[in-house]
Amino acid sequence: MRKTTFIVPALVIALVLVLSSIFVVDEREKALVLQFGQIKSVKEEPGLAFKIPFIQEVVKYDDRILSLDTDTIEVTPSDDRRLVVDAFARYRIADVVQFRQAVGVGGVRTAEDRLSGILNAQIREVLGADQVTSDVILSADRRQFSNRIRDNARSSALSLGLDVVDVRLKQTNLPSQNLEATFARMRAEREREAADEIARGNEAAQRVRALADRTVVETQSEADRDANVIRGEADAERNGIFAEAYGADPEFFAFYRSLQAYETALEGSNSSLVMTPDSEFFEYFKNQGTAGAN
Template sequence: MRKSAIILPAIVVVIAVILSSLYVVDEREKALVLQFGQIKAVKEEPGLAIKIPLIQDVVKYDDRILSLDTDVIEVTPSDDRRLVVDAFARYRIADVVQFRQAVGVGGIRAAEDRLSSILNAQIREVLGADQVTSDTILSEERGSLMLRIRDNARVQARSLGLDVVDVRLKQTNLPMQNLEATFARMRAEREREAADEIARGNEAAQRVRATADRTVVETLSEAEREAQIVRGEADAQRNNVFAEAFGADPEFFAFYRSLQAYENALQGGNSSMVMTPNSQFFDYLKNDNPEAGAN
């Protein structure tokens, strides 16, 4: 009984010691073996490992790519238009030993605080550079700006044992106090552009109307000229006919012209014509034979 009372607790102690000397590293983790706060071993491969119980401790860190949302900050580009920037970064622990030495027992939280300060500083530096305007930040060129922020932050994050994989700008907005002024300026610019378009449209309409008026005048002038030519040719042809008729029978031509004069003169109306009976106008209305007149 006494032996079993001694052996059983001893077995339990041995088992507990053996279990406390074993630890498992997941494939998503890296582990450090610490002895009185000093790094004694690094375990980066997944699997089962051994440590000295009660003397050594194991600290595990995530080996995956982690995400960090930075604080919302204001930046002032070269055109003095302030912008509110909200960014995030993706990083991983590249050197677990350097990471432990840099942040100590603070771990991930302490590392992210320091990494956030690095990112904010780089965002202000890159977006506030001389050649960077607010239009550049809001355009497709922002991709190159994010690469610059990432590269600069990566260099400084190496002292923490971190590797900055990517940096992205989630939102880039104007401060609330500047929105109304910006909207007013945008409205003024659009109204100016609209006025310019209207003025150009009126100018084009005036040119079209002037061209149309000139075309009408030229067409009418050309038509009138051709009509004058036709009338002139017709008058010439008529005069030729009259001349030929006069040459063929002067007496008949004189009689015909007198009939035309009678037709034009003796028309109904309120006009009166007073002349003597002996006037030559009535030569062809006279009857020289009295007997014929009596009949």
């Protein structure tokens, strides 16, 4: 009975010691075995591993690709137009020993704070370089800047045991106080272009109207000229006929012309004609009786 009393606690203690000395490394993790804060071994392969119970401890770090969003900062390109920029990065812990020595017990949070400072410094340096204007940064072809920031940040992050996989610029906008001025300038440019187009349209319309007016005048002049020519030819032909008729029978011609004069003079219902009875105008009226007898 007394022997059983000692065996059970010993088995429990042994089981606790065995369980305390075993730990599992996941395939998504890397592990460091520390003894009094000093690194004793590195476990990068997944599976079971061992440590000295109560003396050694295990610290695990994520071996996957992690993401980091940087804080929004303002940069000033070479054309002195301030831009609001933020980015996101993809990184992983490449050297877990170097990582532990660089950040200590702060872990990933401390590493991300320091990596964010590195990225912001590189963003300012790359986007603020000579011959880098805000128009180029705001254009669609800005991948080159992201690659340059990534390469520069990668070399600086090696001291932290980190590998910067990728960097992308999320936002590259003008500050709010500059947006209104930029929109006003763009609006003024568009209004100026619209005014130029309207002026060119009015000028073209005036040219078309002037050409149309000249065409109308020329057409009317040609028509009047042709009409005058035709009228003159008709008058000449008419005078020729009259002359021929007069030469053939002068008396009939005089009679015909007198009838035309009567018709013209006595037109209308309220015409009044005052003449002496012996006027030559009524020559054929005076001879009516004689002409009837003949």
